[in-house]
Amino acid sequence: MFLRRLHLRQFRNYTDQKVQFEAQKTILVGNNAQGKSNLLEAVELLATLNSHRTSRDRDLVQNEQTTGQITATVERKHSTIELGILLRKQGRRTLKLNTETLRRQMEFLGQVNAVQFSGLDLDLVRGGPEIRRNWLDALVIQLEPVYAYILQQYNQVLRQRNALLRRLKQEEMRSLSEGEKMQLALWDSQLAANGSRVTRRRARVLGRLVPIAQEWHRLISGAKEQLEIHYTPNVPWTQDNPEQVQQAFLSKIEQRRTAEKYQGRTVVGTHRDEIELVINNTPARAYGSQGQQRTLVLALKLAELKLIEEVIGEPPLLLLDDVLAELDPNRQNQLLEAIQGRFQTLITATHINAFDAQWLNASQIFSVAAGEVSNF
Amino acid sequence: MTAYTPPLARLIEQLQKLPGVGPKTAQRLALHILKQSEDDVEALAQAILAAKKQVGFCQTCFHLSADKTCPICRDQQRDNKTICVVTDSRDVIALEKTREYHGKYHVLGGVISPMDGIGPDQLNVQPLVRRASFPEVEEVILAISPSVEGETTTLYLGQLLRPFVRVTQIAFGLPMGGDLEYADEVTLARALEGRRELVNS
Ligand SMILES: Nc1ncnc2c1ncn2[C@@H]1O[C@H](COP(=O)(O)OP(=O)(O)O)[C@@H](O)[C@H]1O
Ligand SMILES: [Mg+2]
Ligand SMILES: [Zn+2]
Numbered sequence: 382m383f384l385r386r387l388h389l390r391q392f393r394n395y396t397d398q399k400v401q402f403e404a405q406k407t408i409l410v411g412n413n414a415q416g417k418s419n420l421l422e423a424v425e426l427l428a429t430l431n432s433h434r435t436s437r438d439r440d441l442v443q444n445e446q447t448t449g450q451i452t453a454t455v456e457r458k459h460s461t462i463e464l465g466i467l468l469r470k471q472g473r474r475t476l477k478l479n480t481e482t483l484r485r486q487m488e489f490l491g492q493v494n495a496v497q498f499s500g501l502d503l504d505l506v507r508g509g510p511e512i513r514r515n516w517l518d519a520l521v522i523q524l525e526p527v528y529a530y531i532l533q534q535y536n537q538v539l540r541q542r543n544a545l546l547r548r549l550k551q552e553e554m555r556s557l558s559e560g561e562k563m564q565l566a567l568w569d570s571q572l573a574a575n576g577s578r579v580t581r582r583r584a585r586v587l588g589r590l591v592p593i594a595q596e597w598h599r600l601i602s603g604a605k606e607q608l609e610i611h612y613t614p615n616v617p618w619t620q621d622n623p624e625q626v627q628q629a630f631l632s633k634i635e636q637r638r639t640a641e642k643y644q645g646r647t648v649v650g651t652h653r654d655e656i657e658l659v660i661n662n663t664p665a666r667a668y669g670s671q672g673q674q675r676t677l678v679l680a681l682k683l684a685e686l687k688l689i690e691e692v693i694g695e696p697p698l699l700l701l702d703d704v705l706a707e708l709d710p711n712r713q714n715q716l717l718e719a720i721q722g723r724f725q726t727l728i729t730a731t732h733i734n735a736f737d738a739q740w741l742n743a744s745q746i747f748s749v750a751a752g753e754v755s756n757f
Numbered sequence: 758m759t760a761y762t763p764p765l766a767r768l769i770e771q772l773q774k775l776p777g778v779g780p781k782t783a784q785r786l787a788l789h790i791l792k793q794s795e796d797d798v799e800a801l802a803q804a805i806l807a808a809k810k811q812v813g814f815c816q817t818c819f820h821l822s823a824d825k826t827c828p829i830c831r832d833q834q835r836d837n838k839t840i841c842v843v844t845d846s847r848d849v850i851a852l853e854k855t856r857e858y859h860g861k862y863h864v865l866g867g868v869i870s871p872m873d874g875i876g877p878d879q880l881n882v883q884p885l886v887r888r889a890s891f892p893e894v895e896e897v898i899l900a901i902s903p904s905v906e907g908e909t910t911t912l913y914l915g916q917l918l919r920p921f922v923r924v925t926q927i928a929f930g931l932p933m934g935g936d937l938e939y940a941d942e943v944t945l946a947r948a949l950e951g952r953r954e955l956v957n958s
Contacts, residue, residue: 537905545871563916564869564876567909575905 382493382695383725384424385461386454391443392468393419394752404745405722408736409729410757411749417729420749421497421700423451424727427464428495428698429519430476430486430529439470446470452477455493458695464492490526494689494697498682498704505681506658506665506674513656520685521586524692528582535575535651542568543646550645572650573630577623579651580614584621586688587612587656594684601676601715606660608677615653672709679712683719690723699726706735733757765791817888819864819881821846829853829862836860838895840888842914844868844907848900857946860898863888868906869913877913885914889922898952900927915955925952 384402389395394416409417422432426441435441442449449468454461465477475482476489483489504512521528545568549561557565591610598608618629633649634641641648658665658677665677689697699720705713705728717740720726729749733741746757761769765787773783790798814820815827822828829835829849839860843849849862865880889897897918901907911926918924928951 534905541871541905541909548871548874560877563913564871567869567913568871570912571905571909 382458382698383456384453384493384698385456387420387423388452389420389423389450390452391446391449392423392441392451393443393449395419396443396752398752398754400747400754402725402745404743405725406720406740406744407725407727408733408741408744408746408757409727409749409754410731410733410746411729412731415749416752416754417749418499418702419752420754421702421727421729424453424493424495424698424700425497426451426466427453427455428493429522430466430474430490431519433497433499433501438468438474441468442470453493457492462492464489486529487526490522490529491693494523494693494695495700496682496685496689496697497700497702498678499700499702500704500707502678502682502704503671503674505678510653510655513658514652514654517583517587517656520590520688521582523689523697524586525582531575531578531582535579538568538571538575539647539650539652542572546641546647547645550642569631569634570627572634572647573627576616576630576650577626580616580618580654581621581623581626583651583654584612584614589691590681590684590688593687594680597683597719598677598680601680601712602673606673606676607662608680609657609659609662611657611659613655613657615650615655675708676712679708679716683716686719686724696724699724701726701728703729703731706730706732814864817884818862819866819884820849820862834859837893839898840885840894840896841898841900842885843900844902852900852945852949855942855946855949857949865901865910868901868904868910870906880910882914882917886917889918894922896923896925898925898927898949899955900949911955919955924955926955927952 386402387400389398389400391397400420409420411417418434422434422441426432432441447470450465451468452463452465454463463477463479465475467475467477476486477483478489478492505516518528518532522532545565549557549565587610594610595608598606616626616630616633618626620626630649637649660668660673660677665674686697686699705716708716728744730736733746736744747754748757768787768790769780769783772778772786773780778786790801793801811823812821813823815822815830816825817830818827820827820829836859840863841852841858841860842863842865843852844865844867846864849864852858852862863881863885865882865885867875867880869875869877869880885897888894897914899911899914901911915924915926927948
């Protein structure tokens with residue numbers, strides 16, 4: 382797929398900016414705080430309807446404005462499509478595909494695919510389990526857009542079940558009435574039904590990603606390091622079958638009944654899953670240098686790229702935010718070789734001299750200053 | 758806002774509290790009302806007050822009604838054997854528009870939602886259980902939107918009613934953002950026709 386045109390109106394620090402992409406590689410150069418990451422963020426939103434920098438639309442709308450807009454023309458294998466996101470400081474987004482207003486997020490997702498790689502991604506190794514869950518979830522959404530809906534349902538069940546547990550905790554001196562038990566049982570089975578969908582999809586996607594990531598990791602590390610990735614769901618299961626997985630949830634809920642009663646919240650479920658990254662039998666977080674952790678993140682990103690291409694049947698976009706300069710020459714080359722000409726790549730940098738001449742020749746170069754994009 | 762004299766500002770403020778009415782619409786409506794004759798404005802104000810004072814709930818099905826028993830419940834032509842359970846009165850109106858359903862209704866008055874402090878006791882569940890146990894009732898159709906809360910309510914009513922009556926669920930496709938109100942008539946008619954036995958999940 383190829384992002385041909387991008388039009389940002391009242392988005393972040395862009396007032397009204399059109400960008401026309403002409404080459405497989407685009408380099409955006411500019412000082413800090415000029416709008417380079419903002420532009421990549423717009424593409425990320427088109428691909429996932431999420432920004433890794435904020436969850437509030439009011440941050441995305443230009444200051445002093447009430448609405449902002451991202452529109453794009455994307456050339457896909459069999460068709461050219463127009464996408465539009467209207468963001469409001471208050472209220473819901475409006476999503477458009479060609480001229481039609483869409484009612485479901487699901488229909489918008491999957492029109493553009495992108496893999497984002499920024500300096501922040503080291504948190505994948507160093508940060509808490511939530512960061513890794515969010516990363517995996519974002520990938521599953523791109524591969525299976527219905528997962529966005531499944532996740533939303535799961536989170537809603539969680540909020541409702543927590544509200545019920547919180548209320549019952551206030552009555553902890555007495556045992557539950559029959560009616561209360563029946564109500565709790567309803568939410569138990571909702572948690573099991575929705576949690577089973579979440580965990581099975583996570584496991585399935587990770588199962589396909591891991592071998593690709595291991596392969597890349599071997600290549601980049603020169604076969605010196607052995608990467609393992611373990612999915613450790615909060616509710617373990619062995620047979621990939623909805624009834625069995627739901628049964629595993631219900632058993633664990635029963636087992637943790639007292640803990641949930643005293644804490645007044647849900648302690649069983651996929652919101653407590655972990656994805657363990659292990660290098661040479663040691664947790665990656667504790668292992669090795671920053672360089673080695675970068676190798677790991679790079680392997681994960683390259684694996685995402687390849688897996689999306691495999692599943693979607695078209696190469697996704699690659700967004701490299703300030704990371705190229707952080708990689709040593711060897712890793713830079715690995716990355717460039719992996720991308721070759723296949724993936725449309727948007728790269729940000731503060732200095733043009735971070736790139737070798739061959740690269741510069743093959744790229745379209747823009748400079749970004751104070752929310753304006755111009756030819757370099 | 759200083760551009761409005763206080764009584765006008767108060768009117769705009771009140772209108773703006775209505776669903777779907779923003780500041781611009783509120784201003785347009787208010788200015789329109791001021792242009793109308795005093796009689797027309799009087800009639801509007803009376804109609805609002807009278808509706809509020811006179812309209813309550815049907816004792817049987819809890820649909821909005823000015824009488825103790827609503828016209829649908831009173832209608833001898835309608836089939837007594839089926840009861841269609843919906844969330845609120847808007848859904849009754851949407852289903853009536855299809856003219857495909859000839860049974861009776863039961864309005865729950867909401868869905869189970871612990872976050873909003875709504876459990877079965879806050880809904881019209883007990884009267885439904887009583888009605889469903891009458892010998893002439895053969896089928897209860899659950900037509901509750903497939904949100905998380907709606908599904909949970911459906912599950913609950915299924916467990917409660919299945920021991921003594923046939924319980925079916927109307928066939929929603931993928932979620933349509935929730936409300937029966939927004940489904941078109943053809944979709945609704947198909948959903949009714951394609952209803953299926955409620956299974957315990
Ligand atoms: N909602 C907004 N309205 C106007 N300006 C914004 C908004 N959000 C961020 N900015 C501005 O965007 C700039 C940061 O842009 P960014 O793309 O992150 O910089 P960089 O070029 O370093 O990647 C800052 O100057 C910030 O003030
Ligand atoms: Mg930046
Ligand atoms: Zn009635």
